[in-house]
Amino acid sequence: MAKELRVGIIGYGFMGRTHSNAYCKVSHFFDVPFKPSLKVICGLVEAEAKAFADKWGYASHTTDWKKVVEDPAIDIVDICVPNNMHAQIAIAAAKAGKAIICEKPLALNPAQGEEMVAAVEKAGVPNLVSFNYRRVPAVTLAKRIIDEGRLGRIFHYRANFLQDWTISAEVPQGGVGTWRLDVAAAGSGVTGDLLAHCIDTALWHNGPITSVSALTETFVKQRKHVETGKVQAVGIDDACTFICRFGNGSLGNFESTRYARGHKALYTFEINGEKASIAWDLHDLHRLKWFDHKDEGALRGWRSIHVTDGGGAHPYMDKWWVPGLQIGYEHSFVHQLADFLEGMAQKKPVSPTFREALATQYVCDAVLTSGKSGRWEKVKGA
Amino acid sequence: MAKELRVGIIGYGFMGRTHSNAYCKVSHFFDVPFKPSLKVICGLVEAEAKAFADKWGYASHTTDWKKVVEDPAIDIVDICVPNNMHAQIAIAAAKAGKAIICEKPLALNPAQGEEMVAAVEKAGVPNLVSFNYRRVPAVTLAKRIIDEGRLGRIFHYRANFLQDWTISAEVPQGGVGTWRLDVAAAGSGVTGDLLAHCIDTALWHNGPITSVSALTETFVKQRKHVETGKVQAVGIDDACTFICRFGNGSLGNFESTRYARGHKALYTFEINGEKASIAWDLHDLHRLKWFDHKDEGALRGWRSIHVTDGGGAHPYMDKWWVPGLQIGYEHSFVHQLADFLEGMAQKKPVSPTFREALATQYVCDAVLTSGKSGRWEKVKGA
Amino acid sequence: MAKELRVGIIGYGFMGRTHSNAYCKVSHFFDVPFKPSLKVICGLVEAEAKAFADKWGYASHTTDWKKVVEDPAIDIVDICVPNNMHAQIAIAAAKAGKAIICEKPLALNPAQGEEMVAAVEKAGVPNLVSFNYRRVPAVTLAKRIIDEGRLGRIFHYRANFLQDWTISAEVPQGGVGTWRLDVAAAGSGVTGDLLAHCIDTALWHNGPITSVSALTETFVKQRKHVETGKVQAVGIDDACTFICRFGNGSLGNFESTRYARGHKALYTFEINGEKASIAWDLHDLHRLKWFDHKDEGALRGWRSIHVTDGGGAHPYMDKWWVPGLQIGYEHSFVHQLADFLEGMAQKKPVSPTFREALATQYVCDAVLTSGKSGRWEKVKGA
Amino acid sequence: MAKELRVGIIGYGFMGRTHSNAYCKVSHFFDVPFKPSLKVICGLVEAEAKAFADKWGYASHTTDWKKVVEDPAIDIVDICVPNNMHAQIAIAAAKAGKAIICEKPLALNPAQGEEMVAAVEKAGVPNLVSFNYRRVPAVTLAKRIIDEGRLGRIFHYRANFLQDWTISAEVPQGGVGTWRLDVAAAGSGVTGDLLAHCIDTALWHNGPITSVSALTETFVKQRKHVETGKVQAVGIDDACTFICRFGNGSLGNFESTRYARGHKALYTFEINGEKASIAWDLHDLHRLKWFDHKDEGALRGWRSIHVTDGGGAHPYMDKWWVPGLQIGYEHSFVHQLADFLEGMAQKKPVSPTFREALATQYVCDAVLTSGKSGRWEKVKGA
Numbered sequence A, B, C, D: 001m002a003k004e005l006r007v008g009i010i011g012y013g014f015m016g017r018t019h020s021n022a023y024c025k026v027s028h029f030f031d032v033p034f035k036p037s038l039k040v041i042c043g044l045v046e047a048e049a050k051a052f053a054d055k056w057g058y059a060s061h062t063t064d065w066k067k068v069v070e071d072p073a074i075d076i077v078d079i080c081v082p083n084n085m086h087a088q089i090a091i092a093a094a095k096a097g098k099a100i101i102c103e104k105p106l107a108l109n110p111a112q113g114e115e116m117v118a119a120v121e122k123a124g125v126p127n128l129v130s131f132n133y134r135r136v137p138a139v140t141l142a143k144r145i146i147d148e149g150r151l152g153r154i155f156h157y158r159a160n161f162l163q164d165w166t167i168s169a170e171v172p173q174g175g176v177g178t179w180r181l182d183v184a185a186a187g188s189g190v191t192g193d194l195l196a197h198c199i200d201t202a203l204w205h206n207g208p209i210t211s212v213s214a215l216t217e218t219f220v221k222q223r224k225h226v227e228t229g230k231v232q233a234v235g236i237d238d239a240c241t242f243i244c245r246f247g248n249g250s251l252g253n254f255e256s257t258r259y260a261r262g263h264k265a266l267y268t269f270e271i272n273g274e275k276a277s278i279a280w281d282l283h284d285l286h287r288l289k290w291f292d293h294k295d296e297g298a299l300r301g302w303r304s305i306h307v308t309d310g311g312g313a314h315p316y317m318d319k320w321w322v323p324g325l326q327i328g329y330e331h332s333f334v335h336q337l338a339d340f341l342e343g344m345a346q347k348k349p350v351s352p353t354f355r356e357a358l359a360t361q362y363v364c365d366a367v368l369t370s371g372k373s374g375r376w377e378k379v380k381g382a
Helices: A014-029 A046-056 A065-070 A083-095 A110-123 A137-147 A190-206 A331-346 A354-373 B014-029 B046-056 B065-070 B083-095 B110-123 B137-147 B190-206 B331-346 B354-373 C014-029 C046-056 C065-070 C083-095 C110-123 C137-147 C190-206 C331-346 C354-373 D014-029 D046-056 D065-070 D083-095 D110-123 D137-147 D190-206 D331-346 D354-373
Strands: A003-010 A034-042 A060-062 A076-079 A099-103 A127-130 A154-162 A209-217 A222-224 A231-233 A239-246 A251-257 A266-273 A276-281 A287-292 A302-306 B003-010 B034-042 B060-062 B076-079 B099-103 B127-130 B154-162 B209-217 B222-224 B231-233 B239-246 B251-257 B266-273 B276-281 B287-292 B302-306 C003-010 C034-042 C060-062 C076-079 C099-103 C127-130 C154-162 C209-217 C222-224 C231-233 C239-246 C251-257 C266-273 C276-281 C287-292 C302-306 D003-010 D034-042 D060-062 D076-079 D099-103 D127-130 D154-162 D209-217 D222-224 D231-233 D239-246 D251-257 D266-273 D276-281 D287-292 D302-306
Touching (some): A003 A065, A014 A331, A014 B014, A014 B046, A034 A065, A034 A331, A060 A065, A083 A099, A137 A276, A154 A190, A154 D251, A190 A251, A239 D251, A251 D154, A251 D239, B003 B065, B014 B034, B046 B060, B065 B083, B083 B110, B099 B331, B127 B354, B137 B287, B190 B251, B209 B354, B209 C209, B239 B354, B239 C209, B239 C239, B251 C154, B251 C239, C014 C046, C014 D014, C014 D046, C060 C065, C076 C083, C110 C354, C127 C354, C154 C190, C190 C266, C239 C354, D003 D014, D014 D034, D014 D331, D034 D046, D034 D331, D076 D083, D110 D354, D127 D331, D137 D276, D154 D190, D190 D209, D190 D239, D190 D354
Parallel strands (some): A003 A076, B003 B034, B076 B099, B099 B127, B154 B251, C003 C034, C076 C099, D154 D251
Antiparallel strands (some): A209 A239, A239 A251, A287 A302, A302 C302, B222 B231, B239 B251, B276 B287, D222 D231, D239 D251, D276 D287, D287 D302
């Protein structure tokens, strides 16, 4: 019988919802060693926290994150707040001996990230950063294919994350839905928000990135700030593109923007190896594109694999429906949680840990530095 | 505050899971007037019913469907068992005054269906048949587009539902996962299982079908029966294709099979109107294809609409995530339930009612009859 | 050294252009045993015939097709006129001992077709009907795949040919660009014009069609006739859909229309076999879709084969450019001509001969008959 | 009546064939002011030159390019030889007063290119560099859309040109089919061969590139040389990716490689503007992808425009077949030639002239320099 896992989530925004949903669903579909119990939701506005608690079935709510962290009746602290709050909450939770799931990116900068890693490792608590796209079944399948050596030597890795939601100069910075445009809350723009996903997957799939040359741009220079009500300079990167070298000798090409008209959340990657290639995109997340050079010549072609085979062929899909029936975005969080709970039971780290997420932070930092310096920058630790 | 809705589900198979999931999720995402409470799950094997109850949080379990139907502490009876059980359970539930959701197809045959309609209408209970694909947002959007008159006069409606899971002669008939191959349990093969979906959508989108000419085939003539252990004649249709006339003057073309190698659940439809066309398929259910002849000549083309706009543009999508992030198959059941609960509160019928599903049953019946007679057959009531 | 082949083309319309282009190009790309020499173009209006001759480099022009047929200095007569002229020209050309290429469909009806077959077979002249789509490389590759037994037992064959150019009631019947709407000139509508292509490919790929049930419709009942200037009843089928049985036990489903808004020349086919499936469409004619069930489970998917491999893997493509570079519609005529010339040199028939095209005519006739009778009709000779 | 244009082509390889084909076809489809007459083909091996002349109908052949250039009976010199021969032939042809079409890239380096520009401008001869992809109808349509201001402010331009034909270390350098791997003949690798196309289109579509940061790699360091028979160091770039700034403030991202397994000639570009976006790829060259933000919200989506409308809507397509029927790669050369002949008649320069191609050469040079220097490099003249 699964043991109860008492959950406190800090942040009831978009990520608070995706995480709450995962806790509600995970035991319906996975044989997990812990049965999550929603104990407390924490957020800035009490009425909203209460409404959220009612809607999702939380036993209580609070506006004080410290109460969550310090509560002995909480087993896991799940951090779903803006980036500038990650470090202090995570460090406090680690000290309190909680298991921790933290939204990405890990921190505002490498220094914070290093402190966070030190804290969780000193405390010896289970920890995970929510780079959820690793656990879209097609992306997980890509990793399995790579690990099986099916690609051979890798020549190229390219990834994009394209959106278009901030093209209008009327979109403000700061506030609930738009804190990602406020450098104080977010630390950076597309680099920390979107490229961090691309980089996390790339490091997982293709190993360390050693050096980068980046180009960043802020197309809309000033936006009204929701909290001050004033038009203020925009401190984030609206767009960032970089070229890089991987430790394995392959070349990388990455781009992210919120100014690609027509694309909403188009995270794409493609890997070209000596023997085969893989491609994927988030707009059709249930498909993996696969080209295998060893297929017979006249019949070679890119395969569109519908990653919905519940017969055991495709990662996680035996838990869901029947072949041909898609799952969606939210399921990546369920998979992540199922893996994390299993890791907790087995006392094994589950990727990406804070330490692994710090490697992504280092790449992001090198990218932002290069964007400013106009020079190739080495990546710390790689 | 939402009133409690006490739920009893009969059948813990594939559909028992999709419905249970919908009851668990609906109030997290929709502001529903009733808050579902999982009271009892009913199924054939007690240990399995118990395990299901534990996994999904049902308060109790039983192997006797009559206990569910007669229990005064149950508000809604949800029928997720094979087709040959629908009529008796639904009629009993109606007599007991329960709200009823019944899996499709409505019944084994029109006679049963008529009895069921009479029962629910006499009892005045809320009733719905779970043709869930109507509530895939792209399919709902198609209906809205049609209702807005954007297609003009309709010339053609074509739909397919292609699978490949019964090609092997080793697949048995009867039993838990394979009752759909047993004519006694299923009533028919692809016609009731798959074409019924296509027909339901077609009637909804395009109005009555008046006459049909069909071709049916059973490719594998004998299969071992799970319950008897003997090789027996297969009584279902493995494949069925038909041509038809709609009441509005348009021509229809439908095909379904479980022998289309490479397709798992490829439900597709396309509608060609004087002014515009629509196409959709279940393998990429979050997309709608749209061609509008009034677009400027040089720039005309089929649009691939990513039906994920949470800003209010796309049906149901304001309840989920952010633009670009897909939902999946299971969500159609959540939408269906949300609408049904809303209808119950407002004391309004919610489509497709038993009566509406009977119209689909009539078409299926005409199709099966035509497949045998080799003649054009008129559709009852159309 | 290639011998000269003296060419006379009758008809300078759309098909006159595609055939002229083939004669001009064939020896530049293929090592053909005959070098075509454009001797005479024949057409209704002398000034137009002359202009065509100048543009394409014909040595002469005429308005009298009999002069072409009777001219001893002509080796091959190529018939590119409306369907109602095919029989008399072909029969005369056969009597005169000419090699003959005739545009499809073979004739207005089976009786004419039988006479034509008798004439060419009695005369022993090389003869071919221009079902050019057989020689789109992807379609030819499909045939090769089928012949290699890679599909196993065939269950389903489906094909569509969808256009939208006659939706407007203002499109006239009769005349140069619109004779296809005039039953006197065309014999039938989409059945002879479009379905004939689908049927020719189907017979080639999948063997005889034995019986059919069809539905035909004329959406626009009256159109102005270009020649009479009067509004007259439309005698052709605007749309035709039929279901059928093949001799090999598989089921067929065909549809054609000129009322499918958004589709210009969307000829599609799909074949589902026990072991594999194939699909193709004319809007991306350089691609073949291929699903092979023997591919490893987790990596199975529909392949999109870019049929442009000049290294010998793909039919005809070694004659053109380099891998990745498409050819287009017109090349199917060049391939057809290259094969026909090779057959002439080797004194071997080249498919589809008049006799083979007569089999297609029989299917078309059964389809049109069924459309009127409302009954299943047997196909002559199958 | 069109005047004769006496053509001499130097080089009978792949490009010699594409250009010969264009001269043969152009007057069949376009009303051109000059009628090309194939006078002489020139190439290294006499027997091959003779065979080519026979196949294509050239009046004569030679192995000495100077004879072509100096022949008073030649009006146009068409240069289809490796890059290291372009300058001397073009300069001599200019001095001899010939019209000149030269294959891309213009030259081995900017210094050569500048000499060539000076020569043709001094001589006042019509001149064009064969960046043929500009005249794929979809690419030409993209230019028209941009010029009409439909995209608004441009934020991003990205282009790739991906191939996979040199992955094997067994592919040699030098010689007929592989001179592109020999730095002495080619000047550079993918930069001059493939990125030059991407850059030409980009400059045309989006204006000057001002600065670049590039990453180049040679994956296979040594290859056997066909001419020397020895294994020698490879001097070309196997892969090159660069980021850049355009003069209009947009960001660019370009990548090319011959090591992208599964891609044969995948030239792609995408342009993101404030109001709309465009995308295209060479593997489906007859389609243009178009997203227009001003489309109604619920129905917004990427359009796939089948650029085959002969009714005048799509560039060049009124010259070919009927809507829905594709043209291919070779037609871009026919269009280029038709435009060049028209320009000659009107005594107007036709883009891209040598001078315009020099701008592309400058970007290539900056890219190659940056690949070596590891620094951002300014582009000359921009």
